[in-house]
Amino acid sequence: MYRAVITIRLKRGVLNPEGRTILRALNFLGYKEVKDVDTFKCIELLVEGDDKDKIRERVEEMCRRLLANPVIHDYYIEVEKIDQ
Amino acid sequence: MYRAVITIRLKRGVLNPEGRTILRALNFLGYKEVKDVDTFKCIELLVEGDDKDKIRERVEEMCRRLLANPVIHDYYIEVEKIDQ
Known part of the structure; x- marks a missing residue:
């Protein structure tokens, strides 16, 4: 068994309204030291x-087909063996 | 400057409908080797x-007050110094 963790984030330059909202809320609550979110x-x-390489390849394909939107997202994949 | 990354996930036993939906979609697309999401x-x-410790303490407080819901979420915080 393997665990694959896919991290999906917006490309640089794509506006993240959720982050913006959290930043405003934190500043409003007095956490002025927070400069970006x-x-x-x-x-x-x-x-x-x-086969770890084969799994990575399949997960890469899942990202392209379903999980990430290549227009706005960057993603990276970590695969590690786990004991079950 | 410090970068603090807060990872927020549902507690064990709390249903994750998004994960369930992704699992179903992947299996449907032929990725039968995916057993859980x-x-x-x-x-x-x-x-x-x-002050790294002080920052961690403040971020912990932000989680309690705004960012996480202690009823359903577990979270952990990583703080690291960054150059700017």
Whole structure:
């Protein structure tokens, strides 16, 4: 079994309204030391298989086909073996 | 300047409908080797200050007051110095 973690974040230059809202809220609550906020999302997959490279390739394909939007997202994938 | 990354995920036992939906969609697309999917969220703060412990304490407070819901979320915080 492998765990694959996909980190998906907006490309540089794409506005992140959620981050902007959190920044405003934190400043409003008195946390003036916070200068910028960004948010991103992680998807963790539990994948059956033996071949790490093959799994990475398949996960890459899942990202392209379903999980990420290449127009606005950058993503990277970490794959690690886990004991079950 | 410090970068604080807060990872917020649902507590064990709390249903994650987004993960469930992604799992179903991936299986449907032919990725039968995917056995489970979980999703979580990260918030990255750029924080002004010199004292790492103090910053961690403040970020902890932000989580309690605004960013996480202690009823359903677990979270952890990483703080690292960055050059600017």
